[in-house]
Amino acid sequence: MNRSPIIALDFPAPDDALGFLDNMPSGLWVKVGMELYLQNGPDIVGRLKDRGHAVFLDLKLHDIPNTVGRAMEGLARVGADMVNVHAAGGSEMMRRALDGLDAGTPAGRKRPALIAVTQLTSTGEEQMNHEQGIPGRLMDSVVRYSRLADMSGLDGVVCSVHEASAIRDACGEEFLKVTPGIRLADGDTHDQKRIATPADAGRAGSTHIVVGRAITRAADPAAAYETVKQQWEEG
């Protein structure tokens, strides 16, 4: 996996996503999420791979173990490099997701990395306490979910930059820390709660950063991408 920011292609249609990429460098890491995938189906993943991009297919599966396992068996054939589930689905669900990916990955192809969402970066501690009914610190919940994902055999987690170094201490250097909620200094927060700059992510030990609107809605997306990449490397 190359060390470049993962661009969230949160667009309604493949033409929007591919048109956007026409003006960007080649060989990127990109993310296909629910907006693009659920409205247009799996073809977009192959089209992005054909253009030489690495693809994170972000569908955040969360259901009973059997359903997630069987869904992952099918998703393994779509050809993404990384997929995800919600850690809140539990250890059995995560193990079955992994088994499904192993069973579905075509011979000669590498199994997609499987990571688990801990607490969404749009969630704050108060919301977690009052709406999810999880008492205590958000950091503790994220680290707990990370340990569970690690024990279930997953490759890493999605977390905010603020928890990345605690997860490294708990789960090790190699365990992936994929961090969305990235904003350039003075950038609009939008719906995110736990934001950080690319430089913060570099210092905290994020193995991957996910960046959407700070790049896709910038006046000059290619320049914004280079700024994010450079700040992450320098952090």
Ligand SMILES: O=C(O)c1cc(=O)[nH]c(=O)n1[C@@H]1O[C@H](COP(=O)(O)O)[C@@H](O)[C@H]1O
């Ligand atoms: O799994 C994700 O990618 C994800 C997890 C999370 O906790 N927070 C989060 O923002 N994301 C995704 O990361 C992207 C962030 O987009 P921006 O806020 O526009 O940078 C979106 O596509 C989200 O779906």
